[in-house]
Amino acid sequence: MRRARMLTAGAALAAVLTGTAPVAVPAGSTPARADSGPAPEAAIEFAASPDETAVGSPVVLSGTAGFLDRAGGNDGRVDFYFVKGQKGPRTHVGSTTSNSSGTFRWVTRATATGDYVAEYRHRGTPATATAADFLAVYQNRRADQMLYSWTASKLSCLPSCRAVGPEQFVGPGPIRVTLSRECLQPRSGGRIGFTSDPKNVHRPGAPGWRDFPNGEGPAEFDLKPGITKGHFYFEWTSAPAPDGELTSCNLSFTASQKSTRKEYL
Incomplete structure (x- = not known):
């Protein structure tokens, strides 16, 4: 404390004197004073x-x-x-x-x-x-905290495109991911996850990963990696283009998390 x-x-x-009458004092002398x-x-x-x-x-x-x-x-x-x-x-x-x-x-x-x-x-x-x-x-305020963001345009992704985020700490709760993928060949697909594995090996269906076979899957989803230290990993592969057509992808994703912050009043 x-x-x-x-x-x-x-x-x-302060000492207060009350009820006293004036007293004649001889010339040259000093009247006595009460000492408090x-x-x-x-x-x-x-x-x-x-x-x-x-x-x-x-x-x-x-x-x-x-x-x-x-x-x-x-x-x-x-x-x-x-x-x-x-x-x-x-x-x-x-x-x-x-x-x-x-x-x-x-x-x-x-x-x-x-x-x-x-x-x-x-x-x-x-x-x-x-x-x-x-x-x-x-x-306490609940707010979205940006964790990581990545974007790239006009990538062929043949054989694949990869993005590896820096090592970072995250909270224990779910990680919200928003993914945007625009590919000339719609069957292009990949995966994204938050992992501590330096080789980025994952098990299909693991809660810290999401797979997009043939480009399928939601644009917004939650990852639940069960760890608080790791890195984001993103991999995408374009489907081969038919003769005379091009293969190209515009890819981006953002990862955020609800956090509690102290706001001083």
């Missing part, structure tokens, strides 16, 4: 915990406040404020009381990233102390 940074501490106690002694010094230790949390989660504001040289008699009021950013307004979010030993605790809900401020005021004297602590608040 972080210790809060101290902003201000202490307040002077040293002003009591108050301090505060304060923390907002946890240090980081999701929006709407409980936040515990707690600490100890009072006079440095007293184990008791530190009863007082503690007000809590929230400040977002260096120039944000200070909003009162709640208050509680400290007990004789000076400890206090109050629970609120996380709304945004910023500073919580605790202001302590002693019950019987004007002594005060103030401290603040920072809290990071986030919300």
